[in-house]
Structures are given as structure tokens and as C-alpha cells.
Amino acid sequence: MSGTGWFEAARPIRVEGGIRVRSKRGSIGEQWWSRRFIDILERVCDSGRLSRGRSYARSGQVLDLELAPGLVKARVQGSRRTPYKVGVKITAYDAEQWRALTGALAAQALYRAKLLAGEMPAEIEDVFRRCRLPLFPTERDLGMDCSCPDWGFPCKHLSAVLYVLAEAFDDDPFLVLAWRGMAKDVLLGALRETGGSGGEEPARPGLFDVTDAPFAERLADFYAPGVSPARLRDRTALPVTPPDLLLRTLDPPPVTARRTPILDLLRPAYQALAEHDDA
Known part of the structure; x- marks a missing residue:
């Protein structure tokens, strides 16, 4: 046994049909949300085991991956005949917490529109932070377990699963929210029902809400502005720009x-x- 907490090194058993990440070299994760997840992992996890985990993820040693609220389960083929069982846990938010989060997201028209369009706005982290609920796992929030005999944190099998999970986030950002306990269809349905008003205030008239009329009836004032200058100057309905927007862009x-x-x-x-x- 070496001093690193691992037994004699051995080559993993090669498998066919495993989950291979697309990245062949360098970092894994292309979108901001998956990079954010990887940044957190690389701050709190052992760099050597993460490196070996990347090799496992690229060679397809992760056999399967299952995501449920608060839990990711996977099997990883190592050097032994029986694959290792891996579990990664975070806190899944309850219905009351998600009502607060959904209301806060719906109150911001821009964020609501992006989510309904299938996009993940970078400002969503601020919404979660204002609700005092982190979007991404923290060191205290992250629980990891593997059936292998390596007591390092994390072992290479866990690391491989984390990188495969990050690339799954690339393909579907709503998996980040599903891990926290909110399925995509349920969230989008709630956002559509709120209509952006959150059920607390009547919806403000839109900036370009003007009464339509046939052209023949508008000859005298066709070139007059349909919206008053005061309303054009009204910026209260615009979402607050986060101070670190440039860093995110x-x-x-x-x-x-x-x-x-x-x-x-x-x-x-x-x-x-x-x-x-x-x-």
C-alpha cells in the first residue's frame, strides 16, 4: 500500500459501451454552469485523483449514471471484476423552498423568458443566493461515497462520475435544477402559470403595448409616437444588472x-x- 491511501496500482478493466466524455484533453465542461461546477470541485478535491478521474471519464469506465433529487448514482469499472458503486449527494430543496425560488425567478421577466426558452441565465445564481439557497453544491453540502477501498477524497471513480455529470449538465442545464429537487417540466409549468407577476402584483402594461388600428384611421397621427416619452424613460421594470455581469460574459x-x-x-x-x- 502506498502513502497516498491507495493500494497497489492496477490498470482498470476496459469496457465497451461506457459513458465517454467528449473532451479529449484539457478541461471538461463547455457551458458556464458546468464550468462553475468543475471549478468548485477542483477547489475542494484532490487534484491528483481528479486527474485520474478525467482519464477514467475519457476512457468510458463510467458504466451508467442516474440522477434523482439530491442523489446521483453510478457504477464505475475499476481494476476488479465487480464495478464500484458511486453515490454523490446534495441537499434537495423542499416544496416551500422551491415556491420561493420559482416566485423569485418569475418576478424577473428576462430570467423567466430565458428559462422558458430552454436557456440557463447566468444571473440565476444571484436569485438562489438572495433566497439563501445555493444553486451549486458547496463543500459542506456535497456528500460522496464509493464502494472501492480508496479512502481519498474523492477517489478516481468518484472523480470520473463528477466529470461525466458535468458534461451531462452541458447537454441539459435543467439537470442542475433537477438535482436540487425541481424537474424541468414542473418548473416550466410553474413559470408559465405565474405569467411573470408572481401572483402578488398586477402585471404592468408592456412598453410596446399600443392599441392597433387600421391604417386608414391613423393617417393624421400615423407618425406620432405610440408611447409617451415618460414611459420610454421608465426603466423600473428592467431587471437589476448584477455587478459581475462582465465577469460572466x-x-x-x-x-x-x-x-x-x-x-x-x-x-x-x-x-x-x-x-x-x-x-
């Missing part, structure tokens, strides 16, 4: 400080500057 640079991505160090500074401007 740009591709993250490959720069870290003590293994922490530079964007994670800059984000609190942007937040503090915005709070100072509002004071």
Missing part, C-alpha cells in the same frame, strides 16, 4: 491563485464596489 482566463480561479477572487470585489456605489 467573458470566457474565464486560465489563471488561478492558490488553486482558486481568478474570477472567483474578482467576483467579491465587484460585489463590494457595487454596494459602495449604492451607499
Whole structure:
């Protein structure tokens, strides 16, 4: 046994039909939400085991992956004949917590529209944060278990599953929400029912809501503005721009400080500057 907590190294048994990540080299995860998930993992997990996990994920050693509220289960083929069983747990939010989250998302017309269009707005993290419910798992929130004899955190089998999960998030961002306990169809149905008003205030008239009339009846005032200048200047209905929007828009640079991505160090500074401007 070596001093790293693992027994004698052995080659894994090759399998056919396993789940292979598309990435052949470099980082795994293309969309901002999957990169965010990977960034968190690489901050809290052993880099050596994560590297071996990437190799497992690329060679198809993960046999299957099943996601349910609060739990991801998988089987990984290692060097032994029997595949190892892997479980990754996070907190799944209850119905009351999701009512608050759904109401907060529906109250922002832009976020609601993007979700209904199948997109994951970057600002969704702020909505979860304001509800004091993290979107992505934290070190305290993440529970991992593998049936292998390696007591490292995480073992390479767990690491492989985490990378396969990240690429699954690439393909379907709503899996991030399903892991927290909200299925895609249920969330979208709730957003459609709210109509963006959250059931608390009557819906404001839209900026371009004007009465239609036949052209022949509008000859005298056809070129007059259909909306008053006061309404054009009214910006109260626009969503609040998050202070770190620029950081989210740009591709993250490959720069870290003590293994922490530079964007994670800059984000609190942007937040503090915005709070100072509002004071």
C-alpha cells in the first residue's frame, strides 16, 4: 500500500459501451454552469485523483449514471471484476423552498423568458443566493461515497462520475435544477402559470403595448409616437444588472491563485464596489 491511501496500482478493466466524455484533453465542461461546477470541485478535491478521474471519464469506465433529487448514482469499472458503486449527494430543496425560488425567478421577466426558452441565465445564481439557497453544491453540502477501498477524497471513480455529470449538465442545464429537487417540466409549468407577476402584483402594461388600428384611421397621427416619452424613460421594470455581469460574459482566463480561479477572487470585489456605489 502506498502513502497516498491507495493500494497497489492496477490498470482498470476496459469496457465497451461506457459513458465517454467528449473532451479529449484539457478541461471538461463547455457551458458556464458546468464550468462553475468543475471549478468548485477542483477547489475542494484532490487534484491528483481528479486527474485520474478525467482519464477514467475519457476512457468510458463510467458504466451508467442516474440522477434523482439530491442523489446521483453510478457504477464505475475499476481494476476488479465487480464495478464500484458511486453515490454523490446534495441537499434537495423542499416544496416551500422551491415556491420561493420559482416566485423569485418569475418576478424577473428576462430570467423567466430565458428559462422558458430552454436557456440557463447566468444571473440565476444571484436569485438562489438572495433566497439563501445555493444553486451549486458547496463543500459542506456535497456528500460522496464509493464502494472501492480508496479512502481519498474523492477517489478516481468518484472523480470520473463528477466529470461525466458535468458534461451531462452541458447537454441539459435543467439537470442542475433537477438535482436540487425541481424537474424541468414542473418548473416550466410553474413559470408559465405565474405569467411573470408572481401572483402578488398586477402585471404592468408592456412598453410596446399600443392599441392597433387600421391604417386608414391613423393617417393624421400615423407618425406620432405610440408611447409617451415618460414611459420610454421608465426603466423600473428592467431587471437589476448584477455587478459581475462582465465577469460572466467573458470566457474565464486560465489563471488561478492558490488553486482558486481568478474570477472567483474578482467576483467579491465587484460585489463590494457595487454596494459602495449604492451607499
